[in-house]
Amino acid sequence: xxxxxxxxxxxxxxxxxxxxxxxxxxxxxxxxxxxxxxxxxxxxxxxxxxxxxxxxxxxxxxxxxxxxxxxxxxxxxxxxxxxxxxxxxxxxxxxxxxxxxxxxxxxxxxxxxxxxxxxxxxxxxxxxxxxxxxxxxxxxxxxxxxxxxxxxxxxxxxxxxxxxxxxxxxxxxxxxxxxxxxxxxxxxxxxxxxxxxxxxxxxxxxxxxxxxxxxxxxxxxxxxxxxxxxxxxxxxxxxxxxxxxxxxxxxxxxxxxxxxxxxxxxxxxxxxxxxxxxxxxxxxxxxxxxxxxxxxxxxxxxxxxxxxxxxxxxxxxxxxxxxxxxxxxxxxxxxxxxxxxxxxxxxxxxxxxxxxxxxxxxxxxxxxxxxxxxxxxxxxxxxxxxxxxxxxxxxxxxxxxxxxxxxxxxxxxxxxxxxxxxxxxxxxxxxxxxxxxxxxxxxxxxxxxxxxxxxxxxxxxxxxxxxxxxxxxxxxxxxxxxxxxxxxxxxxxxxxxxxxxxxxxxxxxxxxxxxxxxxxxxxxxxxxxxxxxxxxxxxxxxxxxxxxxxxxxxxxxxxxxxxxxxxxxxxxxxxxxxxxxxxxxxxxxxxxxxxxxxxxxxxxxxxxxxxxxxxxxxxxxxxxxxxxxxxxxxxxxxxxxxxxxxxxxxxxxxxxxxxxxxxxxxxxxxxxxxxxxxxxxxxxxxxxxxxxxxxxxxxxxxxxxxxxxxxxxxxxxxxxxxxxxxxxxxxxxxxxxxxxxxxxxxxxxxxxxxxxxxxxxxxxxxxxxxxxxxxxxxxxxxxxxxxxxxxxxxxxxxxxxxxxxxxxxxxxxxxxxxxxxxxxxxxxxxxxxxxxxxxxxxxxxxxxxxxxxxxxxxxxxxxxxxxxxxxxxxxxxxxxxxxxxxxxxxxxxxxxxxxxxxxxxxxxxxxxxxxxxxxxxxxxxxxxxxxxxxxxxxxxxxxxxxxxxxxxxxxxxxxxxxxxxxxxxxxxxxxxxxxxxxxxxxxxxxxx
Numbered sequence: 001x002x003x004x005x006x007x008x009x010x011x012x013x014x015x016x017x018x019x020x021x022x023x024x025x026x027x028x029x030x031x032x033x034x035x036x037x038x039x040x041x042x043x044x045x046x047x048x049x050x051x052x053x054x055x056x057x058x059x060x061x062x063x064x065x066x067x068x069x070x071x072x073x074x075x076x077x078x079x080x081x082x083x084x085x086x087x088x089x090x091x092x093x094x095x096x097x098x099x100x101x102x103x104x105x106x107x108x109x110x111x112x113x114x115x116x117x118x119x120x121x122x123x124x125x126x127x128x129x130x131x132x133x134x135x136x137x138x139x140x141x142x143x144x145x146x147x148x149x150x151x152x153x154x155x156x157x158x159x160x161x162x163x164x165x166x167x168x169x170x171x172x173x174x175x176x177x178x179x180x181x182x183x184x185x186x187x188x189x190x191x192x193x194x195x196x197x198x199x200x201x202x203x204x205x206x207x208x209x210x211x212x213x214x215x216x217x218x219x220x221x222x223x224x225x226x227x228x229x230x231x232x233x234x235x236x237x238x239x240x241x242x243x244x245x246x247x248x249x250x251x252x253x254x255x256x257x258x259x260x261x262x263x264x265x266x267x268x269x270x271x272x273x274x275x276x277x278x279x280x281x282x283x284x285x286x287x288x289x290x291x292x293x294x295x296x297x298x299x300x301x302x303x304x305x306x307x308x309x310x311x312x313x314x315x316x317x318x319x320x321x322x323x324x325x326x327x328x329x330x331x332x333x334x335x336x337x338x339x340x341x342x343x344x345x346x347x348x349x350x351x352x353x354x355x356x357x358x359x360x361x362x363x364x365x366x367x368x369x370x371x372x373x374x375x376x377x378x379x380x381x382x383x384x385x386x387x388x389x390x391x392x393x394x395x396x397x398x399x400x401x402x403x404x405x406x407x408x409x410x411x412x413x414x415x416x417x418x419x420x421x422x423x424x425x426x427x428x429x430x431x432x433x434x435x436x437x438x439x440x441x442x443x444x445x446x447x448x449x450x451x452x453x454x455x456x457x458x459x460x461x462x463x464x465x466x467x468x469x470x471x472x473x474x475x476x477x478x479x480x481x482x483x484x485x486x487x488x489x490x491x492x493x494x495x496x497x498x499x500x501x502x503x504x505x506x507x508x509x510x511x512x513x514x515x516x517x518x519x520x521x522x523x524x525x526x527x528x529x530x531x532x533x534x535x536x537x538x539x540x541x542x543x544x545x546x547x548x549x550x551x552x553x554x555x556x557x558x559x560x561x562x563x564x565x566x567x568x569x570x571x572x573x574x575x576x577x578x579x580x581x582x583x584x585x586x587x588x589x590x591x592x593x594x595x596x597x598x599x600x601x602x603x604x605x606x607x608x609x610x611x612x613x614x615x616x617x618x619x620x621x622x623x624x625x626x627x628x629x630x631x632x633x634x635x636x637x638x639x640x641x642x643x644x645x646x647x648x649x650x651x652x653x654x655x656x657x658x659x660x661x662x663x664x665x666x667x668x669x670x671x672x673x674x675x676x677x678x679x680x681x682x683x684x685x686x687x688x689x690x691x692x693x694x695x696x697x698x699x700x701x702x703x704x705x706x707x708x709x710x711x712x713x714x715x716x717x718x719x720x721x722x723x724x725x726x727x728x729x730x731x732x733x734x735x736x737x738x739x740x741x742x743x744x745x746x747x748x749x750x751x752x753x754x755x756x757x758x759x760x761x762x763x764x765x766x767x768x769x770x771x772x773x774x775x776x777x778x779x780x781x782x783x784x785x786x787x788x789x790x791x792x793x794x795x796x797x798x799x800x801x802x803x804x805x806x807x808x809x810x811x812x813x814x815x816x817x818x819x820x821x822x823x824x825x826x827x828x829x830x831x832x833x834x835x836x837x838x839x840x841x842x843x844x845x846x847x848x849x850x851x852x853x854x855x856x857x858x859x860x861x862x863x864x865x866x867x868x869x870x871x872x873x874x875x876x877x878x879x880x881x882x883x884x885x886x887x888x889x890x891x892x893x894x895x896x897x898x899x900x901x902x903x904x905x906x907x908x909x910x911x912x913x914x915x916x917x918x919x920x921x922x923x924x925x926x927x928x929x930x931x932x933x934x935x936x937x938x939x940x941x942x943x944x945x946x947x948x949x950x951x952x953x954x955x956x957x958x959x960x961x962x963x964x965x966x967x968x969x970x971x972x973x974x975x976x977x978x979x980x981x982x983x984x985x986x987x988x989x990x991x992x
Contacts, residue, residue, distance in 0.1 A: 044299060044307050045354030047331075048346050048618030049314035053339035057090035059083050059103075063334025066324035067109030069117055071666060072699030074324070074332060076340060077106025082119065085340075086697040087704025088727060091668070093133070097676070100135040101126050110150035112158065120147030125160060125167075131669070131678040137167055141180050151195035151203060159203060161192035166205065166215075186220035187213065196237045196245055200259060204245045206234030212247055212257070228263045230255055236280045236291075246288060248277035254290060254300070271306030272298055279334075283325040291320030297333055297343070309343065316341050328702040344702055346618040347657035351375075352647025357383050358392035359402075362643035363625045365633045366407040373633075373641070374415060375648060376404035382417060398432040400425055406628045408449035410457065418446035418628070424459060424473075440473035441466050447628040450489035452497060460486025460629075465499065480514030482507050487627045490531040492539060500528030502627065506541060522556030523549055529626050532573035532581070534594060542570025542583060544626075550601050557601035559608065564600075566590035566612035571626025576653040577638050584624035584632060584642050588614030589651070611748070616705035617657055621646030658747030663700035663707065665745040665755040670694050682760040687769070689733035694759065697727055698745035706747045714740040714758070736765035828903040830880060831887030839902035839910055843965050846898070846914050851959035858921035858956035859972045860911040862890075862928065865949045865984045867907035869941035882937055882948060883907065889931045893924060910972075918956040918989055925952040925987040933985065949985035951976060 053061050060080030067075045074085040081103045083090040095102040101121045108120035117128040118136070125136040125147040137147075137160070145163040152158050160167040165182035182190050188210030196204050205213040211224035211232045223229040230252025237247045243259040253267035253275040267275050272290070279291035288300040296310030296318045311318050317338025324332040333341040352360045359380020366374045375383040381394035381402040395402050399417065406418035414428035423436035423444050436444055441461060448460030457468035462485045466473040476482075488500030497509040505518035505526040518526050523541070530542035539551040545568045547560035561568045569585035576582060580591040592610035599605035614622050625631045625643035633641045640651040669679045671693040677683075685692060698707040709723040715737060723729060729743070739761040744754040767773055826838035834842070843859075850857040864870075864886060871879035883903075890901035890909050898914040911928070913921055929950050937948040953976030955968055975990035982988065 042345070043355060044309045044313070044343075045352075046346055046350060047309070047343040049309075050342040050344065050618075051316045051339055052085075052090075052341075053316070057083070057092075058339055059090075059092055061335070061337050061339040062105075062321065063340050064321045065106055065108050065120075066322045066332045066334050066340075067111070067117075068324060068326045068332075068701075069111050070115050072327070072664065072701070073697075074326065074701060075109050075117065075119075076334070077109065077119070077121075077322075078334075079105045082106050082121075085701070086666075086668075086699075086727075087701040088697075088707075088725075098126070098133040100124070100133065105146075107146055108149040108161075110152065112152050113156060118150045118158070118160075120149060120160065120162075122146045125150075137169065137178055141167055141178055148193050149195045151197050153197060153203070154201060159195055161195045161205060163191050163208075165190045166192055181220075188222050188224075193234060194236045196239045198239045198245050198259070199241070199243055204237045204239075204247075204257075206237045206247060208233060212237070212255075223257070223263070229257075230265045230267075235278045238280045238282060241282075241286075246280055248280050248290060249275070250277065250293070251275055253277065266300070266304075266306075270304070273308045273310070278320050279323040281323040281325045281331065283331065284327070284329065289323050289325060289331055291323040291333065292318070293320065294318050296320065297323060297331070311338075326701055328700065330702055342701075344618060346620075347613065348617065348619070348652075349650035350620055350647045351385075351650065352620065355647075356390040357647065358394070360620075360646045362645075362648045363405050364407045364628055364630050365641045365643050365648060366409060366630055367633050367635050367641075368409050368415070369413070373635070374407050374409075375643070376407055376417070378403050378405070378420065393427075398425075400434045400436070405445075405447055406449050407630065408451060408457075410451050411455065416449045416457070418449050418459070420445050424449065435468075435473055439471075440469070440475060442475045448486050448489050450491075450629070452491045453495065458489060458497075460489060460499065478514055480507070480516060481509075485627075487529050488531045488629055490533060490539070492533050493537050498531055498539065500531050500541070502527055502544075517556065522558065524558045524560060530570050530573045530583070530631065532575065534575060538598075540573050540581065540597075542573050543568070545569050548573075548583070550597065559597060559600060564608035564610055565592065566610040569626070571624055572630070572632035572642070574632050574634055574640055576634065576640065578653060580653065582632070582640055582651070582653075584626065584644075586623050588612055588617070588619060588622045589624060589642055589649075591653075609749075611656075613651075613657070619649065620644070624649075656748075658703050658706040660748075660751070662744075662746045662748075662751045662753035663698040663703065665709075665743055665753050666697050666699055667743065667755050667759055668695040668697050670759075679759075682762060685734065685761065685763040687736060687764050687766040690763075692731045692734060692761070693728050694731075694741055694743075695728045696743045696745075696755065698747075698753075700747070703747045707745050708747070708749060709743060709745050710752070711741065711743040713761075714742065720744075734761070734763045736763045736769055738762050828887075831884055831903045833887050833891060833909070834900055834902035836902065836904050839900065839904065839912070842900050843912060843969070846912060847959050847965040847968070850914060851961070854958060855915050856917045856956050856958050857968065858913040858916035858918070858924075858954065859968050860913065860921060860925045860928070860952055860954050861904070861969075861972045861976045862909045862911070862925070862950045862952040863976060863980070864907040865951055865980075866939060866941060866943040869943075870939050870948070873940050885935055885937060886932055886948065886950070889928055889935070893928045893931070916956060918954065921954045921956045922987060922989060925954045928952065929985065929987055944983065944985045951979040951984045952987045953977070953979055953990060954987060955990035 052058050060078040062079035063076060064079060065077030069075060076083045076085055083092050093102060104121040104123055106119060106121045110118045119126045123144050124139060124142045126133050127136055142162050143164040147160050147162045149161040150158060158169040165180050168179045170177045181187060189207050191208040192205055193208050194206035203215040207213060209232050211222050212229050212234050214221045224232055231249035233250035235248045235250050237245050239245050244257050247255045253265055253272055254277060256264045266272060273295035274292045276293040277290055278293050281289045286302050290298045296308055296315050297320055298306050298308040300306050309315060317335035319336035320333060321336060322334035329345050331343040351357055359377035361378040362375055363378050364376040368374060373385040379402055381392055381399055382404050384391045393399055400422035401419045403420040404417055405420050408416040414426050417425040421444055423441050424446050426433045435441060443461035443463035445462040446459050450458045459466045459473060464483050465476040465481055465486055467476060482499055482501050482504060484504050485502035486499055487502050490498045499507040501507060503526055505516050505523055506528050508515045517523055525543035525546035527544035528541055529544050532540045541549040547558060547565055547568045548570050550557050559565055567585040567587060567590060570583035572584050574582045579594050581594050582591045590610050590612040592608050596605060596608045600608050621644045623645045631643060642649045667679055670677050670683055673691050710720040711723055711729050712720050740758040741761060742754060742758045744752040746752045826834055828835040846857055894901045894911060900912040902910050904910045913924055929952055932950045939948050953972045955972035955975055957968055971990035975988040979986050979988035
């Protein structure tokens with residue numbers, strides 16, 4: 001039965017009301033600003049702010065004037081003097097180099113047609129020409145007052161704005177012709193501030209208190225409030241290429257004076273942050289940059305729109321002294337007390353909250369099939385980008401949470417949205433469906449959504465894998481299926497499904513069966529973050545820190561940072577049109593040619609070369625998203641979109657920083673023994689070891705951090721020397737001779753730019769190193785050789801006689817020396833007595849003699865009582881002294897020619913007494929004992945008495961065939977033992 005008409009109408013009205021509520025709740029779309037790099041309309045948020053202060057070499061943090069000279073240097077005028085900047089270091093100038101202005105405040109610059117740099121300072125003017133400074137005009141012209149600005153007319157005449165009037169200087173004989181214009185000549189005031197010629201040749205003069213003055217056809221014409229000019233204080237004027245001039249005033253805003261005399265004024269009402277303006281500059285795109293006093297820097301586009309950047313956006317100060325646009329697209333800003341600032345185009349486009357995203361913490365990006373780009377954020381919900389418009393979908397609009405992780409567009413056009421805290425949502429036809437643990441998900445944290453070729457939808461969560469059944473999800477509990485976190489999914493050309501896990505390795509699903517590959521199988525890490533299959537069906541596997549793998553024909557090969565990877569983390573893997581693989585990580589992102597990776601893993605290349613982009617490339621953040629999918633995408637133009645913790649980074653592989661033409665290389669100067677010298681065509685060094693340092697630079701301010709140098713000193717180094725970032729080469733000492741120093745710079749390591757001409761270096765020789773000196777030496781040598789030859793025969797005869805005498809003398813000396821050595825080999829070094837070796841030889845010899853002659857042979861063995869206790873108590877030094885003293889007693893006791901006293905070992909001594917019977921031997925022994933006791937050497941731990949004493953054993957026999965010398969020694973040793981047993985400090989006779 002059809003519904004009643006009023007019921008259908010009610011349902012229709014309810015549906016329309018709900019739609020209106022949804023549209024009311026949805027945020028209005030925001031225009032995305034500056035999605036691509038470059039362009040005059042690029043949002044100021046796309047610029048990176050760099051800062052330099054005194055800690056980085058700036059003379060003073062008050063920067064009053066800026067100028068880029070023809071060679072690329074940035075000249076910086078501060079309240080504390082002049083500096084030159086090459087993008088990496090500041091070069092100052094001392095009183096010896098710039099005697100008239102070394103530490104004077106600098107207010108203005110200009111480079112004339114001859115490329116001389118004019119410098120206005122607090123006491124006058126100077127020019128810098130070919131490395132040296134020269135004072136100009138003279139104090140009688142400027143009255144010792146500051147010079148603010150210069151301008152050069154088409155006829156070459158130089159004009160200067162000073163606080164003493166307008167100076168005209170024309171090149172002529174000597175120092176040139178100078179004329180001074182003051183109030184008497186028609187100027188409204190002598191206090192002038194700024195100058196500029198317009199395209200018609202009129203000289204415009206900004207004054208301090210007198211308004212704007214035009215000088216044409218020799219006549220001054222003043223513009224002030226009566227003529228429609230907004231203010232009498234004019235801080236800066238610049239010419240407009242289209243005709244007329246722009247003037248910044250100190251209270252009246254910005255004024256444009258047309259060629260026909262009309263004046264247009266721009267103030268706070270037109271978008272300026274303040275009417276207190278200080279400085280102007282025009283960039284290559286035609287935008288006008290305006291410095292203010294208290295509100296930072298503003299940019300005025302050709303359509304009249306203003307935008308401003310201030311300390312709230314990163315400037316070091318809001319009181320601006322000077323603004324300068326360089327030739328590489330950067331804007332240089334001199335502040336009152338915040339030093340030198342630079343606004344530079346980021347090397348890569350960035351899309352974040354300043355450009356319209358709902359949140360900066362971007363997690364995933366997906367380019368849909370209908371030209372829509374979807375961006376997930378952690379905290380800001382889901383963003384939709386179409387063309388230049390951004391809109392956001394949040395929890396208030398029906399999403400289960402604002403903490404969005406992964407994204408997937410299925411084959412039916414539905415958008416699947418994974419979250420960190422609330423499972424999955426499906427957006428289709430304006431309707432949002434939610435799926436959480438109650439609908440079968442293993443976990444509410446969903447990191448990966450993937451649809452395979454069969455149409456099955458997979459969800460990778462922190463607690464395993466799930467399939468979509470059509471109405472809900474079913475957890476996959478098959479044997480071998482992932483149970484932990486899943487970070488990546490891919491289906492290869494053969495239909496195999498691959499799952500990257502956060503700790504369990506790489507899981508494969510083939511023919512309905514799961515199988516896991518881990519470090520044991522060759523993975524560099526079990527924490528797999530990214531998967532990519534290339535056109536050759538090779539699978540590339542990115543990990544969380546150890547490098548990456550290639551899987552080809554079932555074989556895993558590894559590439560690690562030690563093999564040339566810029567980083568070991570690969571949070572995503574994308575391939576550009578040139579065949580480079582791009583990986584993001586936690587310190588930026590990098591690329592490496594896939595051909596190089598293949599060559600390396602196949603053994604055809606020793607190492608890969610990768611290029612990294614990180615902190616030096618003006619990224620808002622170097623931490624990129626990972627552990628989910630898709631953590632990066634490539635759009636239809638080939639640009640890479642990389643989610644980071646501070647916005648979405650957009651990379652054009654065809655326009656990389658530092659790529660293409662290398663910067664010009666410039667030789668700056670030399671230091672001889674630490675003293676700076678001007679750079680001439682040839683460097684002459686004095687003789688000797690004079691340390692030489694050569695300084696050089698690359699003429700790029702924008703890519704100074706990326707510049708690498710190499711040099712070659714022809715005559716010293718055969719090949720190029722890699723100098724890295726160093727901007728000087730030091731040579732402690734060069735041998736005398738001539739050399740050629742060459743230097744080259746590169747920003748990509750591939751393309752190099754060499755200095756225009758090598759530096760010639762000559763090291764003068766000492767007099768004795770010159771050719772004529774060597775010739776004189778040779779002639780003198782020849783004359784000496786002739787004289788020597790004549791003396792040679794006579795000398796040889798005399799030498800023959802002398803040699804015979806010397807041979808005889810040396811032979812006798814050798815015999816004596818041998819005898820001395822022989823004696824030394826038989827003497828104990830400490831006591832001077834015979835040593836044990838000598839005693840053994842003499843004992844054997846005397847034994848044989850006594851046996852032949854049938855005469856007695858006596859032996860006395862002595863031991864110092866308690867010597868170990870003595871030595872332990874008093875130390876080895878005292879012990880050695882005691883041994884020496886006791887040895888003297890033994891030496892004194894042997895008076896006969898055949899007697900021998902020897903140190904047998906340690907504290908033992910022996911005396912050999914040939915021809916002595918037992919009674920005679922006892923008498924000798926008793927004399928030794930008594931003499932030793934009489935020494936009265938104190939013994940703090942003596943076993944007998946309180947002094948050093950001896951125990952002695954005596955033996956005597958008539959040697960026979962049946963006995964041996966050893967038996968005599970044994971008999972004396974036994975007697976010694978008895979003497980010790982009987983109380984020590986006594987003599988005992990051995991009995992046969």
